[in-house]
Amino acid sequence: MKFKLFTLSINEIKNHVYITLIIIAVTLMTSLKTFANPLMIAHAGGGIDGVKYTNSLEALNASYANGFRYFEIDFSWTSDQQLVCLHDWGKRFKLNFGYKAKAVLSLQQFEGLLKKQKGRHPCTLKTLSDWVALHQGSFILSLIHISEPTR
Secondary structure: OOOOOOOOOHHHHHHHHHHHHHHHHHHHHHHHHHOOOOOOEEHHHOOEOOEOOOOEHHHHHHHHHOOOOEEEEEEEEOOOOOEEOOOOOOHHHHHHHOOOOOOOOOHHHHHHHHHHOOOOOEOEHHHHHHHHHHOOOOEEEEEEEOOOOOO
16 A cells, blocks of 8 residues: 655645634634624523522523523533533532532432522523523533532
8 A cells, every 4th residue: 555645835834824714714703793792601601690600591591681692501410310500519509409418319309499499490401402492592511510419
C-alpha cells in the first residue's frame, strides 16, 4: 500500500487559516443577528426572587422573559437512575425543598415533592423538554452531577 504525502507551503497554510477564520467570523455574526443576546447564559436557569441555582421552571420563565435564550441546567441522578434538574442532593436540594435529604430520591419521590411544592419547581427531563418546546429559540447547556446528600 502506497501513501502519498501532501505538503503545503507556509502561504497555503496561512490562506487556509484565513479562510477558516472568515468562516468562523461570518458564522458568529450570523448568530449574533439571529439569536437574542447569545453571550448571556442563565446559570442554573437564572435567579428567581433573589435565589440562585434553583433549576426551576419559574427561573427559566423569568430569564426567558428577560431576553435570555441560553440556559445552563444542572442535572443529578435519582436513586433509580433518572435525571432531574437539580445541582445536588445536599445544599441545593434543601434550598428548593426546605429540608435536608437523607438519601437520594427516586424520580417518583421527586415528582411527588414537586406536586406539593409551592413557589419554585425544579424541573424533570419531561418538564424541561415541554418547556423548551414552548419557548422558541431556547438552548439548553447542561452539567450532570454525581453526588449524594451531604451528611
